[in-house]
Amino acid sequence: MLIAVAGSGNLAQYICEEFPKVGHRVRILSRSIKEHLRIEGCEQVVVDYSQPQLDDALQDCEVLISTIVDLSSAFIQVHLNLITACQRSQRCKRFIPSEFAGNVKDFPDQPMYFINTHSAIRKTLADQKEIEWTIVCIGFLADYIVPSRNRYVMDMREGNMIDYENKHFKITGTGHEPMDVTSARDVASGLASLVTIPNWEKYTYMSGERTSWWQIVGHVRRRDPEFTASAITLGQIGR
Template sequence: MARVLSANNVHTVISALRVFESASSESEVNLVKASVLAGTPKRFVASVWGVQYAEGSMVGDARARTLTELRTTNLEWTRFNNGYFLDCFGPSTLKSYMQPVVYAIDVAHKAAGIPGTGNEPMAFTYTFDVARFLLAALDLPKWEEEMYCYGEKTTWNAFLKAAEDARGSKFNVSYDPLGKLQRGKVTELPAHQDMGYEVFSREALQQLMAIWGQFVLDGRYDLPLDKALNKTFAEVHPMTVKDVLAMWQGL
């Protein structure tokens, strides 16, 4: 990896590795080491692309190993916080390179399993807009250790209302209280069954989404708008929730 980075005179390394546990954590740590050995990289983007996981959790500890390694280097580094990806709520006509993981609101099947009261703040961003903010941030003279961007900050209840308006009918809605989330359970949506549990087992997906639900209640998706790159790069006009949901009209 070091030879490839050096041969191509790479200045900035952007990690998009899926860092969830020790093996993937080791891969990203090795990428940091390769960047140092190569000599040409000056900046490094550690893989988050969502929200920060709590310390003491498997994912949080896995990602912390990268930061520990980065702090031993002279690399300037950052992490991107962008909330939940809007790609997961669009129809198949929405351009995306990610495999959507439908969470909380299943627009296709007009169903919802919302964490908490539904009034907790949530940030959503389309992947292509995250890329646009990242591209703009490459020109910043100094990086903060955490950077923020968003397409829209709203609530699940407001999202639900916009989805119902777009589909022209009421959804079948359930709310998952904190106690249920703490037991590692969420409302199963039709889209989860359509996935066939190929990427995650049913139990693993339930537990992962229960963690996300607790993050919602903890305010981890409540990104600080005053620190967001949206203010610095006003020329970037990200897609909003309604922009994506409007694609469902007539379907």
């Protein structure tokens, strides 16, 4: 199966490593050739994300996965073009938009920095019938917790929840609330299975482990006792 992947960042690298293990071929769509994606079973096609170039790139693909992370309005236009390319394609009628965070079904405004761009794409997908789609919800990305040398994923965006330089966790809430965490490599492996499933639900959930912030802090402290942590209540956030 030939899978198109829009974007060439961290998750795309895991996809390029995991998909060929189960026989999938990967076609990366990006604005330039990336050295870190010169991997067997993974080809790279340079596109400017214009409609004609996307239409051409998807001709012989079966599924399109977007891994693009962009907080500007450009995210919306690129994803609208990706959706249109799938609609025009004779073969590529399945699309996984770039989400891969939290629980979008129950908490559509989380993470907050996604809402201005992602909500428009969710509505566009829900309002059309030409292509099949699913939003993948993974909870918290476990890679953020480990040292940067052990992951492709960049440091998290959400403020200083994990302050690596000062070795401090700033926990929102009590820290005892259950939460799901999933590693990026497990997400890639899960996607490799998901693309083979005949019918998709609108939301697909992945979870590597259910834990809590204080349990995570405990794991980290066993490795590095210098890490500290503090909890911030919702009332304190609102002030």
